[in-house]
Amino acid sequence: MQTDVNNRKIWLDGQIMNVNDAKINVLAPTAQFGLNVFEGIRCYWNDEKQQLYVFRMKDHYQRLLRSIKLLELDCPYTESEMRQALLDTVRGNEYREDIAVRQTIFAKGFGSWGSSGPVGMFVSPIPKAKSSAEYNKKGLHCCVSSWRRISDDVLSPRIKCGANYINSRMAQREALRNGYDTTIFLNELGKVAEGPGSCLFIVRDGILITPQLTDSVLESITRDTVIKIAKDMGIEVQERSVDRTELYIADEAFLCGSAMEITPVYSVDKHLLTDFEGEITKKVHTKYLETIIGKCEEYSQWLTPVYICNVYK
Numbered sequence: 001m002q003t004d005v006n007n008r009k010i011w012l013d014g015q016i017m018n019v020n021d022a023k024i025n026v027l028a029p030t031a032q033f034g035l036n037v038f039e040g041i042r043c044y045w046n047d048e049k050q051q052l053y054v055f056r057m058k059d060h061y062q063r064l065l066r067s068i069k070l071l072e073l074d075c076p077y078t079e080s081e082m083r084q085a086l087l088d089t090v091r092g093n094e095y096r097e098d099i100a101v102r103q104t105i106f107a108k109g110f111g112s113w114g115s116s117g118p119v120g121m122f123v124s125p126i127p128k129a130k131s132s133a134e135y136n137k138k139g140l141h142c143c144v145s146s147w148r149r150i151s152d153d154v155l156s157p158r159i160k161c162g163a164n165y166i167n168s169r170m171a172q173r174e175a176l177r178n179g180y181d182t183t184i185f186l187n188e189l190g191k192v193a194e195g196p197g198s199c200l201f202i203v204r205d206g207i208l209i210t211p212q213l214t215d216s217v218l219e220s221i222t223r224d225t226v227i228k229i230a231k232d233m234g235i236e237v238q239e240r241s242v243d244r245t246e247l248y249i250a251d252e253a254f255l256c257g258s259a260m261e262i263t264p265v266y267s268v269d270k271h272l273l274t275d276f277e278g279e280i281t282k283k284v285h286t287k288y289l290e291t292i293i294g295k296c297e298e299y300s301q302w303l304t305p306v307y308i309c310n311v312y313k
């Protein structure tokens with residue numbers, strides 16, 4: 001039986017329980033200082049195959065382990081235990097629909113911001129998957145944020161930790177207050193970085209361009225997916241620094257991420273790019289949607305089936 005959002009089953013420190021019964025200490029460093037690292041992992045339902053596929057599961061755990069390492073958390077869980085926890089949670093809820101899963105490693109107990117443990121883990125499905133308004137739009141009107149993206153020498157955007165999202169929050173709140181759907185950050189050098197919860201691509205003269213990973217962006221799995229599928233379709237891709245003015249003269253642009261998938265950018269700072277999904281964006285978007293639900297044999301290694309799963313990809 002499928003559970004409703006308020007009664008979903010979640011996994012906490014080795015036990016599956018009702019979300020309302022999952023408790024943490026209010027003094028825990030995760031609650032006080034955002035001392036946690038996490039992944040938002042998508043699972044897509046393929047009706048024809050009657051199967052739910054986890055998308056790029058191994059890549060998510062590899063990034064999670066890198067975040068754990070960089071924050072020096074004493075994580076007691078192995079990659080295989082993390083994976084099992086996700087599968088047990090999703091199976092326990094018997095989902096037969098697209099979902100997102102939040103898997104978080106957090107500092108619990110009575111520690112401080114400097115503590116390395118004790119460390120807990122929870123796994124919680126998010127049935128509606130698209131938790132913010134901007135994730136549900138057909139196209140986005142964006143501004144360039146007056147807030148700079150955090151940089152590697154201050155608070156690395158490479159680490160997917162809760163505290164980093166306060167920088168995202170400042171920028172997103174400003175954008176909404178000023179009537180935009182979302183925002184695009186510049187980095188400390190004034191080059192284009194990323195969105196508050198997504199990566200950015202622009203198209204110029206048929207070439208797909210995205211800021212490089214050292215320009216203050218998260219090492220995004222969707223960004224990597226887009227680069228691979230675009231190259232396989234014969235589209236030239238450049239990873240390089242992008243100027244703010246290139247956003248205004250781009251032929252097309254889109255934001256992408258596990259939650260956002262691929263969403264066209266219609267305008268930046270009121271400079272209109274397109275008011276529809278551009279040709280290259282559409283090509284990549286269509287292939288992406290086919291890939292995540294298991295319609296592309298060539299990318300089947302990215303999918304882990306939930307309901308028969310003993311094979312870990």
Ligand SMILES: Cc1ncc(COP(=O)(O)O)c(C=O)c1O
Nearest residue numbers: 197198199218220221222257258
């Ligand atoms: C700041 C930021 N950039 C990029 C992304 C996209 O990353 P991914 O494609 O791995 O979901 C996210 C999503 O979590 C994000 O929060």
